[in-house]
Amino acid sequence: MIYSPLRYPGGKGKLAPFMKVLIEKTGHKGGTYIEPFAGGAGIALDLLENDIVSQIVINDLDKGIYSFWRAILSETDRFVEAVHEVPLSVEEWKKQREILLRADNKYSFELGFSTFYLNRTNRSGIINGGMIGGLEQNGVWKLDARFNKDNLINRILKIAKKKECIHLYNKDVASLIKNYLPKYEKDAFVYFDPPYFKKGKQLYLNFFNEQDHVRIEKMIRESVNCDWVITYDDVPEIANIYVNHELRRFDLNYSVAQKRKASEIIIFSNGDVIPDERYLEEHKVCINLR
Known part of the structure; x- marks a missing residue:
């Protein structure tokens, strides 16, 4: 099992068994799996x-x-x-945060590491959030609570062994769909997991407004020529945008500040992608799709 080294609020890793069923049901086993909004890429790695x-x-x-x-x-x-060498301290956290804040729009090793460091030491993995335990480190949990070095190194090494099978992009979703997706579409399954509609601004550095979500729906409807699913927070605005699609709901355990179950929306490219209850039971996948 490969676990993502990154932490994400509302991380969809628990959907991996369900995604496996969808891929097998649509005949894409052995094909290509695509995440245009990858984040921690937990499902992809699994x-x-x-x-x-x-x-x-x-x-x-x-x-x-x-x-x-x-x-x-x-x-x-x-x-x-x-x-292995990085200190886990408030001083180092401030240094890594400064690297992130001063970064330009180019790749750098330092930016990648600072993003990782802040993701592992901030509350709920939110990059622009505060550190675990606070600046005074007087909370129950300290900033090293989610930074088990040996465990994280093992995760990274496992991923690196698979690098020949991993294709990485840094594109706007419109560019990815138009210019890069066609080369994979022959035998591909795409999972779109855009920023949440309601709390996107709080959770992500690259959040969307309502028109962005409308634009995504139009691009997917007109330009994606393979099987796909989309997940969103369950809000009326998203239900309205996707009113003419195959839309269902399910519950997901979610934790930012408090643990709770949140209803999510899942949209399917067509009705043939949707597994019925019997199919899910046969494949031992527990999800209250409704």
Whole structure:
């Protein structure tokens, strides 16, 4: 099992068994799995490790996230050494935060590492959030609570071993769909996980407004020529945007500040992609699709 080195609020890693069922049901086992909003890419890594797909395409417009993935794939030894040697302290946190704030719009190893460092030491992994335990480090948990060096190094090394099967991009979703997706569409399954509608501004550096979400729907409807699914927070605005699509709901355990179950929307490219309850039971996938 490969776990993502990145933490994400509302991370969709738990959907990996469900995504496996969708890929097998649509005949794409052994094909290509694509995440245009990859983030931690937890599902992609799981599917690749378990040979459900032969290659994965991960894309993220955020330069810090992209730099992290590029660094661990192309400068693995250097990254592993940096993880091993970096101090876990308030002073180092401030240094890494300054690197992030001063970064330009180009790839750099330093930006990738600072993004990783802040993701592992901030509350709920939110890059622009505060550190675990606060500046005074007087909370129950300290900033090193989610930074087990040996565990994280093992995750990075496992991913690097699969680098020949990982295709990495740093594109706007429109550019990815228009210029890069066609080369994979013959045998591909795409999972779109855009920034949440309601709390996107709080959770992501690259958040969307309502018109951005409308634009995404139009691009997917008109230009994506393979099987796909989309997940969103369950809000009326998204339900209205996708009113003419195959839309269902499910619950996801979610934690930012408090643990709760949140209803999510899932949209399917067509009705044939949707597994019925019996199919899910046969494949031992527990999800309250409704």
